Amino acid sequence: MKWWVLLLLPFQVLSQDSYNICEDLVKTYYVPYDAEKEYYWQITGGEILSQEENVLTVEWPQVLGNYKIIAWTTNYSCIGDTSSYYVDIVDCPNSIYFPRAFTPNGDGINEEYEITGALSENIKYMAIYNRWGEKLIEANNKILWSGNNYPSGIYSLIVYVENKKYIKNITLIR
Secondary structure (H helix, E strand, C coil), X not given: CCCCCCCCCCCCCCCEEEEECCCCCEEEEECCCCCCCEEEEEECCCEEEEEECCEEEEECCCCCEEEEEEEEEEECCEEEEEEEEEEEEECCCCCCECCCEECXXXXXXXXXXXXXXXXXXXXXXXXXXXXXXXXXXXXXXXXXXXXXXXXXXXXXXXXXXXXXXXXXXXXXXX
């Protein structure tokens, strides 16, 4: 009796890509094609837009994080090649986000006002004013604001980042 041993190697050594949320997050992936194989795909996060044999098109979410693609084949009902591919969704390199509101009400959600984005670490000056123009907080860097015992209402924010001035309103909701 003869036994055949068949070693199936991965399609390719899949690696990792990074995309930022400012670019088009519809991406197409493929593995080498073999007409005798059936192809299967699985992803974490994202939405599969199309899948045809060895080609997969995915729309990744605009949520920072790590995601994974797994591709495998079967040949006459036997599991064949398997590959994994990792995708990082990262922040835009020149982004800064100013939330419009926060709710320091003790529920553990959205308790502090925080400026986020890649450029938020480059804040050179930040000040928060009440509706009468009185300065409540001032710093020469990025700070988190807990709302301290200030009443609900609209507050003004002035921020300097890389020689650019931003003036925004913040709504504090209790």
